[in-house]
Amino acid sequence: MDMFIKGATILAIGGAHGFEPFTGDVHIQGDSIAAVGPNLEAPEGAKVIDGTGKLVMPGLMNSHLHTNEALFKGRYDSMPLEVWMLYAYPILAAKPLPPRLVYLRSMLVAMESLKTGVTCITDDLYESPRQEMHLLGAAVDAYDDAGIRATVSAHVVDKNFLDTIPFSREHVPQHLQEEVAKMPPVSISDYLSFVKDAHSRFHGRSGRIRFMLAPSAPQRCTPELMLAANDLAKDWGVPFHTHIVETKVQGVTGPVMYGKTLMAYMNDLGLLNPWTTIAHSIWVTDADIELMGRAGVSVAHNAISNQKLGAGTAPIRKLLQAGVHVGLGSDGISTNDTPRMFDVMHTAGLMHNVNNPDWSRWLTASEVLHACTLGGARTALIQDQIGSIEPGKRADLLILDMETVSFTPLNDIRNHLVYCENGSSIEKVIVNGEIVVEDGRLTKVDEKALLAELRAAMPEFLEYHSGVEAANAQFEPAFTEIIKRCYGHDLGFTRWASDLG
Structure with a gap:
């Protein structure tokens, strides 16, 4: 059945109107937007939605998250990335989770995302100790059932973990090194077989x-695995999604291990391309940024997670000026600790102002909104399908009540969305032409029952995970020394809360 939103305020983001709100109508036919504009004629038999006092905008895009962290939501605090990973991405003692728990974990994120206006997610999904097809399938089932749009990965590491951290062989006790060596990484042939099967499924x-x-x-990852994955990404028209220089430790990693920055290393391998999406990109040099812009890569800016982990601030203005495509991400549900993108927009709109006296370089509300919609869609290579309200695009839309506290008194709608709104004004969320949230209620799943089931499963999981934490706590003294050593390493530049360049 057709859907017709009549007489609403529309923020299209793309198309003829761009970021200028206007009053008009939206005709949804099937899964797509058929027409947008003033004074349209409602088709006979269409479901008509009165848009008086409402704002219609594109659904928000979460360009980078790890739903596998959802069971650790609210668990960790005051840890830098390399210490936190010992517990959220354990080296020792991890075992595969039951598929139902993976389903509930994924559903938790999907439900909160949809209710707060996120219609599309990019889930860089990692399983400890390694990905298995039935677990990946459980996550996909959750997204399918909830009604969210999702791009999902099988996150992979094919090196001994200690060989991914600089100076680890000097600081980690030998007996722990021997324990890590007992766990051989996935082979390239097995990985390629897995992802081809996953893609077909x-x-x-x-x-x-x-x-x-x-x-x-x-x-x-080995160059051989990355190059093989890159070839598949290009052939399939999907992102090659990776992490580069999130922390100072990773900034040191390139010069120490490869004699060049990690971005230069990627460039030399031919792995900076228009289909490359890079999470974080904090400890990048001006030369790195030039390479990234020339290649037309995308960056997922994880504003809240980077602050919680003390990682630093990505130089977003420099990246944008170089021609890098920028989206926004929540990052993991243990380093944010939610998938709420209104929160991320708010933070991204503020953090680049700190200690930066050149306010002409601060991000505007329109730039932040673009990063969380059309820019985010570009990071997933689906900018021709979603991210703006234009005929022919998928109908992934939000309808917000503009008679709430968040929009009173009403001034610039763009500023209200970035600095005032938190998702509480949302009345309807539409994905692929289907209403999946209405008046705060998910229409496709029983939220209350699913949350109760997950709560009931948590005591057993936490008993198991406490043992995993204890096993991996053995590494923390060594990793603490590595982090201190790296922070004393001179990279020739700093990257904190300012973006002066």
């Missing part, structure tokens, strides 16, 4: 699910 499912390639990071 899941890519295109329900018109909302896509599968991407996600080698974890250049220091964590």
Whole structure:
């Protein structure tokens, strides 16, 4: 059945109107937007939605998250990345989770995302100790059932973990090194077989699910695996999604291990391309940024997670000026600790102002909104499908009540969305032409029952995970020394809360 939103305020983001709100109508036919404009004629038999006092905008895009962290939501605090990873991405003692728990974990993120206006996610999905097809399938089932749009990966590391951290062989006790050596990484042939099977099973499912390639990071993967994944990403038209220089430790990793920055290393391998999406990109040099802009890569800016982990601030203005495409991400549900993108927009709109006296270089609300919609869609290579309200694009839309506290008194709608709104004004969320949230209620799943089931499963999981934490706590003294050593390493530049260049 057709859907017709009549007489609403529309923020299209793309098309003829761009970021200028206007009053008009939206005709949704099937899964797509058929027409947008003033004084349209409602088709006979269409479901008509009164848009008086409402704002219609594109659904928000979460360009980078790890739903595998959802069971650790609210668990960790005051840890830098390399220490936190010992517990959230354990080296020792991890075992595969039951598929139902993976389903509930994924559903938790999907439900909160949809209720707060996120219609599309890029899930860089990692399983400890390694990905298995039935677990990946459980996550996909959750996204399919909830009604969210998702690009999902099988995140991979094919190096001994200690060989991915500089100076680890000097600081980690020998007996622990021997324990790590007992766990051989996945072979390239097994990985390629897995991702080809996953792509055939899941890519295109329900018109909302896509599968991407996600080698974890250049220091964590062999060149052979990354090059093979890159070829598949290019052939399939999906992102090559990776992490580069999130922390100062990773900034040191390139010069120490490869004699060059990690970005230069990627460039030399031919792995900076228009289909490359890089999470973080904090400890980059001006030369790195030039390479990235020339290649037309995308960056997922994880504003909240980077602050919680003390990682630093990505030089977003420099990246934008160089021609890098920028989206926004929540990052993991243990380093944010939510997938709420209104929160991320708010933070991204503020953090680049700190200690930066040149306010002409601060991000505007329109730039932040673009990064969380059309820019985010570009990071997933689906900018021709979603991210703006234009005829022919998928109907992934939000309808917000503009008679709430967040929009009173009403001034610049763009500023209200970035600095005032938190998702509480949302009345309807539409994905692929289907209403999936209405008046705060998910329409496709029983939220209350699913949350109760997950709560009931948590005591057993936490008992197991406490043992995992204890096993991996043995590494913390060594990693603490490595982090201190790296922070004393001179990279020739700093990257904190300012973006002066």
